[in-house]
Amino acid sequence: MNNSEVCVGLDIGTTSIKALVCxxxxxxxKVIGVGVAPAAGMSRGVIVDIDKTAQAISNAVAQAEEKSNVDISDVVVGLPANYLQMKRVHGMVTIADNGQSREIVNQDVATVAEEALTQSIPPERTIIDLVPTEFIVDGFDGIKDPRGMVGVRLEMKGTLYTGPQTIVHNTKKAVEKAGYQIKDFVITPIATGFNLLNDGEQDFGTLLIDLGGGQTTTSIIHDHQLKYTYVDPEGGQYITKDISTVLNTSFSNAEQLKRDHGFADSKQADENVQIDVDVVGQNEPVQYSEKYLAEVIEARVRQIFNRIARRLDKINAPKLPGGVVMIGGVAALPGITELAHQYFAGNIKVCVPDQMGIRHPRFATSYALGMYEDHLTDIDHLIKQTVRHSAALPQQGKTSHANEQLPVQPTKQSSPRNKQTTNKNKSSKRRSGSNKPSSLSKFKSLFNNLFD
Structure with a gap:
């Protein structure tokens, strides 16, 4: 099978690298192939050793190739939310011929996007994405796709996302060294938030928590936009280290104990169930109760949840109708939803992909990346082509056309994708003229004050 017929999502995580062929x-x-390899050369979601990471990527993709019988040449790569920054941008062009209005075509959209990209970018940062919020034709706003309309003036409002050149360069270098080309870079909260949440969850507002191995990423999705992202520097790896330290066992043994016997909520663990643990310096295994192991795990998970809750309180985030959706390997721990209820309001659930072979929350990100490219609209592709062209040009000397800085958390922000689906695992395209229930006005007002 030719790779042009499929999309391959590559999730480069701190503890494991996952490749899904969709x-x-x-x-x-549909997922037709899965590859998983232990991560190497990673630290808190960032590549620190290109050679080791490249080898791990090669191992994961090779497995996916074998299982899917697909010759993989390019992949869609997720970028972590670390150190991302966002700016509002505005572009405007005159499209009239001799003062007469005419029909808007692809080139006009590309030209207005180029105007919006006219930014002064620091040399250590690079453009990752531009997400249009709306197009305006002769003063008529709220337009999602202006092509085919007639007008004299075309405007575009959107959000520009930039990231450190080091992170982007190292990721690109590692993927290329593994023997593959990058079809697209995607900020992971974009892929997960707008491919895993259903239309109502995206619209009314949902808190998405990605409990990964090296870090935990929390995102607020509201009105089909990514409103806020916070990256906590702890994840499942820290739980494993706690088990290893407290029980005096090897890291690999601690990881196995967490997976086989771990509980996030110690109330669900059984005091009478004893677990044999290979302890360093002991000839015979030492027994610990299942409840004691759960107490070690719970302490770290509580710390993570507590920091997230405090950060949300700091920005006065309201209770979201969509509740909380959790993904990532740590989300598989029994009792995780019960513990989360002590820190977050609303309905709380764990998102598990409904596909054979990946029914585990640790595959949620790679599955979303695999779906991402398939769900892009023509406008999305057109804007992305313009961004890639602009990013390849020297940025020094460019001045900002409209570069209001958004009030984001420093170095820990990410971006929305201008696409939606109609079913549970797919984002529905919004109609520009749709009306919202008045009951949502208070949420809109709070978010507008905070993020606009």
């Missing part, structure tokens, strides 16, 4: 079958994205 194919569109009669409008449904």
């Amino acid at each position: 194919e569109n079958v009669q409008g449904q994205v």
